[in-house]
Amino acid sequence: MAKSTVEKKVTIPTVLSFDRKLSPSAGYFYGTKWFDRINKDPIMITEIATRGVDSTRPKGALNSSAFDANYKKPNLQTADACFLTDDQDTVILTFTLKVVSGLATPSNCNDSDFAISYSQMVEKYSEEFGFKELARRYAQNIASGRALFRNRTLAEKIEVKVQISDREQFTFDGSKYPLHDFSQHFEELKPLADAIELALKGDVNNLLLTVDTYAYIGLQQPVYPSQEMMQKKKNDNVKTDVYPKTKVLYSVNGVAGLHYQKIGNAIRTIDTWYPDYESKKIALPIEVFGTVTHTSSVHRHPSTKCDFYTLFDKLATSEDLKNESDKHYVIACLIRGGVFGGKSED
Structure with missing residues (x-):
């Protein structure tokens, strides 16, 4: 009598990580004129010193003499600032984006059975959806100039030029594309989306996009690069901060810049599949718990x-997900990359 075989249950390995498949460079800011773009100059960071007032909320019981002593004093501070010049009305943000193939293979995995199951899951998703939905959302975020962040809200006109490797260049009206709704399909974005999809599927060996975003904001207007998050360090002997500036802006050799993490955040802000999207109507960056730090909110709580993790553990161990949107979300998280290993049972 032949012995019955019991199929081994696939579990999440203790060592499991994925490299990001959307790899942006840092962004650099240049100044030019909207109707005369032949000349462009790097936008430099400058330091300013101001004599302001203290407008922080008072703490504790309000004591008149203490209040007068603290709030009548000038608030002296130095900070970095960034402006267009008197002959520049347009800011240019330029960066590159590498779309990397190889999603079906983890960068680190200590369980061969899981690696096979995971690879089959990605192949099944590719056969079913072909990365089209994700690619068109990434393309829309690139074309909208979303990576400008605060600079975008100041712009009266936005134009985005995208060079696909050494081939075609496309120009988009960035103000045309919504930031929080991906339900509409834009035909002019299809070549860009198709190129991104081919790289994600592995049909081409990686893809390089060069992106130049032009935002008309007006002569001499302020520009907003990334702000450095400086941790305050105290000297035990001298009660002064090591970092006296109130604002430190990101720059490379003095040229104003945008962190690559911030550009990546803009491109992957495609999550309109979380449960309370219909009430919020705000697209979220792809995150494992749908966390938004500036609002201290979590939109994909494990409960x-x-x-x-809940969705991935099912999908990657041969279980299916009922909702198509959940599958898109899981794959988008894997494209984002990260360390997702499980706990050891020992």
């Missing part, structure tokens, strides 16, 4: 069973 809702819609967080990445």
Whole structure:
């Protein structure tokens, strides 16, 4: 009598990580004129010193004499600032984006059975959806000039030029594309989306996009690069901060810049699949718990069973997900990359 075989259950390995498949460079800011773009100059960071007032909320019981002593004093501070010159009305943000193939293979995995199951999962997704939905959302975010962040809200006109490797160049009206709605399909974005999809599928060996975003904001207007998050360090002997500036802006050799993490955040802000999207109507960056730090909110709490780990553990171990949107979300998290290993049972 032949012995019955019991199929081994696939589990999440203790060592499991994925490299990001959307790899942006840092962004650099230049100044030019909207109707005369032949000349462009790097936008430099400058330091300013100001004599302001203290407008922080008072703490504790309000004591008149203490209030007068603290709030009548001038608030002296130095800070970095960034401006267009008197002959520049347009800011240019330029960066590159590498779309990397190889999603079906983890960068680190200590379980061969899981690696096979995971690879089959990615192949099944590719056969079913072909990365089209994700690619068109990434393309829309690139074409909208979303990476400008605060600079975008100041712009009266936005134009985005995208060079696909050494081939075609496309120009888009960035103000045309919504930031929080991906339900509309834009035909002019299809060549860019198709190129991104081919790289994600592995049909081409990686893809390089060069992106130049032009934003008309007006002569001499302020420009907003990334701000450095400086941790305050105290000297035990001298009660002064090591970092006296109130604002430090990111720059490379003095040229104003945007962190690559911030550009990546803009491109992957495609999550309109989380449970309360219909009430919020705000697209979220792809995150494992749908976390938004500036609002101190979590939109994919594990208790809702819609967080990445809950969905990924099912999909990657041969279970299926009922909702198509959950599959898109899981794959988008894997494209984002990260360390997702499980706990050892020992």
